[in-house]
């Protein structure tokens with residue numbers, strides 16, 4: 040009996056290690072950082088297992104490819120006044136005040152009020168739907 044339970048426990052450990060490592064290699068992920076320079080705050084996304092595909096925005100989805108949606112304070116600052124060309128693109132797409140779309144890993148927000156803000160970045164498919172991977176960052180504007 041003792042020998043049998045040892046074998047089962049050993050098998051369970053092998054399975055638990057093998058399954059998550061195999062799926063983790065495929066799942067895209069992202070980390071977010073913020074850098075303030077005077078009136079500007081640059082949000083930079085560090086991507087893993089995800090490639091920005093600027094040419095295929097709006098086209099058929101491809102696993103591991105797409106673009107980014109940045110958001111500050113739930114969309115409150117996702118207007119051209121704050122997120123510049125990305126906010127202008129948001130207005131063009133009819134989603135101003137929701138998020139700032141981007142085909143680069145960096146979006147600069149200008150003129151955010153002093154104090155605490157919450158930024159999000161979402162990895163999205165070509166059709167703008169969420170991949171399920173995102174990152175959140177609380178930062179202070181001084």
Ligand SMILES: [Cu+2]
Nearest residue numbers: 108140163167
């Ligand atoms: Cu989009």
